[in-house]
Amino acid sequence: MFDDVASAAVRTALNGLAMRQRVSANNLANIETPGFTAGRLDFENQLRDAVANGSEVESSVEFAETRSNLAPRQDGNNVNIDEETLSSMDTGLRFKLMLRAKDDQYGLISTVLKGGR
Numbered sequence: 001m002f003d004d005v006a007s008a009a010v011r012t013a014l015n016g017l018a019m020r021q022r023v024s025a026n027n028l029a030n031i032e033t034p035g036f037t038a039g040r041l042d043f044e045n046q047l048r049d050a051v052a053n054g055s056e057v058e059s060s061v062e063f064a065e066t067r068s069n070l071a072p073r074q075d076g077n078n079v080n081i082d083e084e085t086l087s088s089m090d091t092g093l094r095f096k097l098m099l100r101a102k103d104d105q106y107g108l109i110s111t112v113l114k115g116g117r
Contacts, residue, residue: 005051005054005057006101006105007102007105008056008057008058009047009050009051009057010098010101010102010105011058012043012047012050012057012058012061013047013094013098014095014098014099014102015063016041016043016044016047016061016063017091017094017095017098018095019041019063019065020041020043020087020091021088021091021092021095023039023040023041023065024084024087024088024091025088026039027039027079027084028079028081028084028088030077030079031077031079031081031084032077033077034075034076034077035075035076035077036076036077036078036079037067037068037072037077037078038067038068038070038078038079038080038084039065039066039067039068040065040066040067040068041063041064041065041066042066043061043062043063046060046061046062047061070083
């Protein structure tokens, strides 16, 4: 029922954002671990390209965690608490936006099934 490009894009975005939140939580959990390199998860450009090219969105977007290139501290750890906090807040807001889009989609279907009432 929800096989259109918009639905696939929202599902993919929700999956990616959830993964990014886990990566950020792992970074924060390891903020005092010597030698730990922060992870990053960027998928928006792939998602944008898949939608623009009419590709199969869910199979076209890869969620590959990369390592941060921020300079490490003396203990070799490069987790920056300010950057992680901002990233976590941004990811949370984006996730809420995608949930709202999905909720609106279900609301439209409900309205149609009720005959516009």
